[in-house]
Amino acid sequence: xxxxxxxxxxxxYGKSRGITDVSFxxxxxxxxxFIGPNGAGKSTTIRTLLSLIYPTSGSAQIxxxxxxxxxxxxxxxxxxxxxxxxxxxNMKVIDLLKYSASFYKKDCTKRIYELASTMDxxxxxxxxxxxxxxxxxxxxxxxxxxxPKLIILDEPTSGLDPLMQQKFFELLKEENKKGxxxxxxxxxxxxxxxxxxxxxxxxxxxxxxxxxISTLKENNFKRFKLETTSTVNKEFFxxxxxxxxxxxxNIISFLFKGKINTIMKKLSQIEITNIWIEEPDLEEIFxxxxxxxxxx
Amino acid sequence: MNVYLHELRSYxxxxxxxTISLCAITVIFLLIYPSFSGNSEEIKKIxxxxxxxxxxxxxxxxxGITSLLGFYSYVFLYVVLCGAIQAMNYGTSVISKETRDxxxxxxxxxxxSRIQIITSxxxxxLTSILITNIIYLIVAFIMANLMKKExxxxxxxxxxxxxxxxxxxxxxxxxxxxxVILPKIKSVISVSLGTVFGLFxxxxxxxxxxxxxxxxxxxxxxxxxxxxxxxxxYEVRFIILQIVLIVIALIASYVIYVKKIQFNFY
Numbered sequence: 001x002x003x004x005x006x007x008x009x010x011x012x013y014g015k016s017r018g019i020t021d022v023s024f025x026x027x028x029x030x031x032x033x034f035i036g037p038n039g040a041g042k043s044t045t046i047r048t049l050l051s052l053i054y055p056t057s058g059s060a061q062i063x064x065x066x067x068x069x070x071x072x073x074x075x076x077x078x079x080x081x082x083x084x085x086x087x088x089x090n091m092k093v094i095d096l097l098k099y100s101a102s103f104y105k106k107d108c109t110k111r112i113y114e115l116a117s118t119m120d121x122x123x124x125x126x127x128x129x130x131x132x133x134x135x136x137x138x139x140x141x142x143x144x145x146x147x148p149k150l151i152i153l154d155e156p157t158s159g160l161d162p163l164m165q166q167k168f169f170e171l172l173k174e175e176n177k178k179g180x181x182x183x184x185x186x187x188x189x190x191x192x193x194x195x196x197x198x199x200x201x202x203x204x205x206x207x208x209x210x211x212x213i214s215t216l217k218e219n220n221f222k223r224f225k226l227e228t229t230s231t232v233n234k235e236f237f238x239x240x241x242x243x244x245x246x247x248x249x250n251i252i253s254f255l256f257k258g259k260i261n262t263i264m265k266k267l268s269q270i271e272i273t274n275i276w277i278e279e280p281d282l283e284e285i286f287x288x289x290x291x292x293x294x295x296x
Numbered sequence: 297m298n299v300y301l302h303e304l305r306s307y308x309x310x311x312x313x314x315t316i317s318l319c320a321i322t323v324i325f326l327l328i329y330p331s332f333s334g335n336s337e338e339i340k341k342i343x344x345x346x347x348x349x350x351x352x353x354x355x356x357x358x359x360g361i362t363s364l365l366g367f368y369s370y371v372f373l374y375v376v377l378c379g380a381i382q383a384m385n386y387g388t389s390v391i392s393k394e395t396r397d398x399x400x401x402x403x404x405x406x407x408x409s410r411i412q413i414i415t416s417x418x419x420x421x422l423t424s425i426l427i428t429n430i431i432y433l434i435v436a437f438i439m440a441n442l443m444k445k446e447x448x449x450x451x452x453x454x455x456x457x458x459x460x461x462x463x464x465x466x467x468x469x470x471x472x473x474x475x476v477i478l479p480k481i482k483s484v485i486s487v488s489l490g491t492v493f494g495l496f497x498x499x500x501x502x503x504x505x506x507x508x509x510x511x512x513x514x515x516x517x518x519x520x521x522x523x524x525x526x527x528x529x530y531e532v533r534f535i536i537l538q539i540v541l542i543v544i545a546l547i548a549s550y551v552i553y554v555k556k557i558q559f560n561f562y
């Protein structure tokens with residue numbers, strides 16, 4: 001079953017571009033990554049899902065219901081963590097969380113204390129006095145306290161130290177095991193790679209691809225790095241499937257996609273002193289996607 | 297209900313401050329009333345020395361100024377002026393406070409509809425204004441009784457004082473409409489002071505010119521205190537006009553807030 005279904009969603013701000021014709025689905029129980037550089041349209045998509053802004057055309061459904069028409073109903077089961085957290089400054093953390101909990105018709109007190117102790121958050125401080133990272137923690141607790149079925153995270157880790165990021169990811173994985181669906185927007189690929197099952201890549205307001213993380217990584221890309229005894233003619237490697245060709249002294253590196261045999265035969269023709277063949281990380285594939293798009 | 301209570305709490309401090317200020321104006325002015333009424337002939341002479349246009353602009357009528365109600369209605373104009381600023385501030389901050397502090401996201405991602413949000417917020421400021429008015433009426437009435445030289449018409453005293461509430465509701469409505477049309481107002485106070493003083497000065501000009509038609513566009517002229525004192529009633533056409541203005545402003549605000557406002561900061 002699809003928890004989120006986005007169909008041809010378009011949003012323009014006056015004449016400037018927001019998102020164009022965005023479509024993808026998020027299935028129940030998956031952690032879905034949403035990646036793209038700054039200004040690609042991640043937040044716009046998310047804010048449309050939450051009906052903070054209204055789409056110019058197209059539609060989105062959450063839990064099978066239109067997200068604008070049934071916005072109030074749908075939001076009961078959504079937990080949202082914005083990329084920048086702003087709360088009523090003169091409130092105490094605990095008062096804010098209780099205010100937040102008061103919107104859901106269940107008792108969240110126990111959950112608030114649990115989450116606060118996991119995230120190491122001081123509940124008696126004023127929001128005003130909190131650092132950026134601590135405000136983010138308030139945001140996390142605030143987004144999770146009502147045990148939502150869908151968690152929407154908009155660049156959630158900015159401001160958190162690595163230890164907290166770790167704890168936060170564990171928290172999310174725990175929720176996910178309980179069957180919670182997570183939409184995870186980020187421009188940091190390593191965290192998406194760590195967390196997500198599938199990923200949508202967005203660029204300049206359009207979806208470039210929707211893939212499984214595993215397929216993205218498979219995709220037959222290999223990172224080659226070799227050390228040669230003498231400099232190799234550049235034309236030698238000028239064949240299909242070789243990308244990001246770089247030479248640094250006697251060290252050559254490139255990404256290869258295609259039949260491994262072809263490249264191995266080629267390599268056997270030159271004198272090699274050392275060789276590394278690795279799985280490229282998502283970052284490299286991702287950059288590759290972008291570069292490819294640029295050429296078109 | 298939770299939004300209403302939260303909002304009400306957030307206005308607590310400012311409601312207390314405004315209430316004290318409004319009461320202080322009346323208390324301080326009424327304290328000088330005995331010396332006013334004691335030397336009524338001389339006071340009248342002093343005011344007669346002013347050019348007529350100045351007297352009109354400041355709403356001074358020589359015949360009435362030395363009676364308690366006449367004096368009170370003169371002072372009360374400034375209470376209404378301050379009250380209008382309070383109301384306009386509240387009205388304007390309904391939407392723009394959340395937008396400015398970027399807390400709108402918090403509320404709007406909760407399972408409440410925009411109609412519920414704006415209604416709760418409006419009810420909270422109306423409650424604050426109502427509290428201000430109740431306390432003001434009590435304080436002003438006690439003060440008037442302490443300072444009076446002779447009995448005054450209590451009904452007319454309250455009729456004058458009630459106009460504070462009417463005016464404040466009108467300015468709340470104007471403020472709300474302003475804030476949904478311009479949700480990104482950075483400084484609420486400059487917008488509300490500008491509007492209120494603008495209309496107040498228009499009121500002064502209208503008084504000097506004395507043209508009846510101008511009264512329709514200057515809210516401070518909707519209640520003519522000498523008329524109330526003389527006739528013991530309000531002018532119905534202005535009350536109707538005021539109600540119509542309030543209803544139009546509120547309906548427009550709801551429609552714009554629910555359908556049009558986009559909350560996007562990034």
